[in-house]
Amino acid sequence: xxxxxxxxxxxxxxxxxxxxxxxxxxxxxxxxxxxxxxxxxxxxxxxxxxxxxxxxxxxxxxxxxxxxxxxxxxxxxxxxxxxxxxxxxxxxxxxxxxxxxxxxxxxxxxxxxxxxxxxxxxxxxxxxxxxxxxxxxxxxxxxxxxxxxxxxxxxxxxxxxxxxxxxxxxxxxxxxxxxxxxxxxxxxxxxxxxxxxxxxxxxxxxxxxxxxxxxxxxxxxxxxxxxxxxxxxxxxxxxxxxxxxxxxxxxxxxxxxxxxxxxxxxxxxxxxxxxxxxxxxxxxxxxxxxxxxxxxxxxxxxxxxxxxxxxxxxxxxxxxxxxxxxxxxxxxxxxxxxxxxxxxxxxxxxxxxxxxxxxxxxxx
Numbered sequence: 001x002x003x004x005x006x007x008x009x010x011x012x013x014x015x016x017x018x019x020x021x022x023x024x025x026x027x028x029x030x031x032x033x034x035x036x037x038x039x040x041x042x043x044x045x046x047x048x049x050x051x052x053x054x055x056x057x058x059x060x061x062x063x064x065x066x067x068x069x070x071x072x073x074x075x076x077x078x079x080x081x082x083x084x085x086x087x088x089x090x091x092x093x094x095x096x097x098x099x100x101x102x103x104x105x106x107x108x109x110x111x112x113x114x115x116x117x118x119x120x121x122x123x124x125x126x127x128x129x130x131x132x133x134x135x136x137x138x139x140x141x142x143x144x145x146x147x148x149x150x151x152x153x154x155x156x157x158x159x160x161x162x163x164x165x166x167x168x169x170x171x172x173x174x175x176x177x178x179x180x181x182x183x184x185x186x187x188x189x190x191x192x193x194x195x196x197x198x199x200x201x202x203x204x205x206x207x208x209x210x211x212x213x214x215x216x217x218x219x220x221x222x223x224x225x226x227x228x229x230x231x232x233x234x235x236x237x238x239x240x241x242x243x244x245x246x247x248x249x250x251x252x253x254x255x256x257x258x259x260x261x262x263x264x265x266x267x268x269x270x271x272x273x274x275x276x277x278x279x280x281x282x283x284x285x286x287x288x289x290x291x292x293x294x295x296x297x298x299x300x301x302x303x304x305x306x307x308x309x310x311x312x313x314x315x316x317x318x319x320x321x322x323x324x325x326x327x328x329x330x331x332x333x334x335x336x337x338x339x340x341x342x343x344x345x346x347x348x349x350x351x352x353x354x355x356x357x358x359x360x361x362x363x364x
Contacts (some may be wrong), residue, residue, distance in 0.1 A: 001245065002024075002027070002298060003026070003065035003066040003301065004026075004027045004028075004030075004061075004063040004064050004065055005021055005026050005027065005028045005029060005030075005064065005066045005067070005068060006029060006030040006031070006032070006058040006059070006061060006064035006067045006068075007028060007031050007032070007048070007067070007070070008032040008067060008069045008070065009032070009033075009069065009070035009071045010031070010033045010038050010039065010041075010042040013070045013290075014042070014046075014070050014312045015042075015045075015066060016287060016290060017070065017290065018046045018048070018296070019046075020149060020290060020291055020294045023294075024270035024295060026066070026294075026296060026298070027063070028046070029049060029050060029052045029061060030048065030050040030051070030052070030057070030058045030061045030063075031046070031048045031050070031052075031058075031278065032054075032055055032058045033051065033206065034053060035053050036052065036053045038053075039051040039052055039053050048268040059304060063156075068095060068119070070119070090147065091103075099218070103264070106252075110259070117318035117320060117321075118182070118318070118319040118321065118324045120182050120319045121289030121292070121293045122179050122182075122285060122286070122316075123183060123186055123287050123293075123317055123318065123319060124287035124290075124296055124317060124318075125258075125261065125285055125288055125292060126261070126277060126279060126288070126292060127258045127260075127261055127262060127263040127277050127279065127285075128183065128289075128311075129292075129309050130185065130256060130263055130276065130277050131247075131249065131256050134256060134265070134276075134339070135187060135249060135256065136189075138249075138253070139253070139254060139256060139265060140249055140250065140252070140253055140255060140256060140328075141251040141253025142252040142253075143188065143227075143229050143249060144229065144230070144250055144251055145230050145231075145232070145249075145250045146184055146187070146188060146229060146232070146247070146249050146250070146254065147231070147232045147246075147248045148180045148183075148184060148231070148233045148234070148245075148246070148247045149234045149236075149244070149246045149247075150180065150235050150236070150243065150244070151236045151237075151239045151244045151247070152233070152236075152239060152241075152242070152243030153237060153240050153241060154176060154203060154217065154237055155170070155171070155176075155215070155217065155237050156203060156213065156215075161206060164211065164213045164214070164215055164268055165214055165215060166214040166215045166216065170214075171199075171201075171214075171216040171219075172215075172216050172217055172235040172236075173199060173216055173219045173221075173331055173334060176235055176237075177219055177221075177233065177235055180233055180284065181233070181327045181331070182319050182323060182327045183247070184223070184231050185323075185326070186319070187224055188229050188249075189228065190225045190226040190227040190229065191225065191226055191346070192223040192224065192225055192226075192330050192346045193224050193225065193226055193345065194223075194331045194333075194343045194345050194346065195221055195222065195223050195334050195337055195343065195344055195346060196222045196337050196344070197219065197220060197221025197337045197338055197341045198219070198221070198337075198338055199216040199218070199219050199334070199335065200216060200217070201214065201215065201216050201217055201218075201355060202221075202238055203217050203238070207256075214277070217236075217237040217238055218235065218236050218237070218238065219233070219234070219334070220233070220234050220235070221334045221337070223330065224343075242329045243284065244260075245258075245260055245285050246258065246259050246260075253267060253268055254266055254267035254268055256276075257273075260279075260284065261279035261284070261288050262277060262278055262279055263275075263276045263277040264276060273316075296317065296318075323350070326346075329347055332347075333345065333347070
């Protein structure tokens with residue numbers, strides 16, 4: 001039997017996620033919101049039987065054994081660390097800021113028997129699953145360059161919120177860039193050593209208000225990976241209309257290009273580009289990836305019933321909290337590079353994470 005789910009958050013992603021969980025057989029039992037009124041309103045809309053603005057009410061609910069956290073960054077760390085101490089499983093979407101990443105890694109290390117994953121749905125998008133398989137099989141030869149481009153409209157709501165503030169985890173680098181950095185490292189199989197980049201905020205003020213926006217709406221950065229591959233990423237959220245995504249991998253023998261949910265390939269010996277995967281689902285990459293991730297989560301629970309490890313497929317495809325800590329280090333290095341104008345080293349703060357882990361162990 002699949003575990004009952006408690007969902008933290010009331011945003012657009014939650015409204016997409018809850019029906020997907022139910023389609024795969026997960027009973028959604030509880031919902032948390034920042035206020036009781038907000039929680040009750042969304043729970044009624046989504047037909048969820050229990051709602052609250054107290055996190056412990058969800059974590060201690062007798063029918064909840066899996067939690068999905070899709071909250072603004074300021075709320076994420078406290079909920080995730082608590083969840084790892086009380087739940088069977090934690091699935092965290094989005095990103096983290098500041099020391100939150102280390103505390104979450106420490107908690108995940110303290111409970112290694114639990115399934116704790118980051119909710120980067122792009123890893124599960126069929127186009128990227130096939131892309132990684134072909135890269136591993138040598139479709140492109142020796143990989144040389146990866147490029148990612150994401151264009152879309154403003155990330156800001158008309159009313160002031162965390163998305164306006166860089167220090168609160170807002171902006172394209174923190175929200176979308178986080179997913180792209182993780183995806184590229186996953187596809188290539190190596191991590192960034194040094195980065196160079198530029199961040200800009202063009203929107204100034206949103207909704208004609210008096211508050212300034214400090215979160216970036218344009219980011220361009222390069223990553224030098226440990227295997228010598230060069231990655232270039234452009235994020236531009238000043239284009240009205242639907243978002244456009246493209247990820248390209250170029251090697252000595254050919255190239256692979258993921259456009260939206262489709263995958264195209266071209267070998268140097270054959271100048272014609274061929275369609276390798278056509279996805280007619282009609283959803284964008286984020287939603288299509290989320291559908292695939294929830295499906296794989298169901299398969300993971302079914303596999304776990306015969307005592308197989310969480311570390312085996314299909315869960316092995318997911319990003320771990322350790323991966324989240326690495327991506328956080330890359331994001332911080334890009335921000336330093338923006339200030340210095342120089343290449344900056346990626347410094348994963350493992351010692352601090354180990355210190356937090358020791359403190360958590362002593363507390364228990």
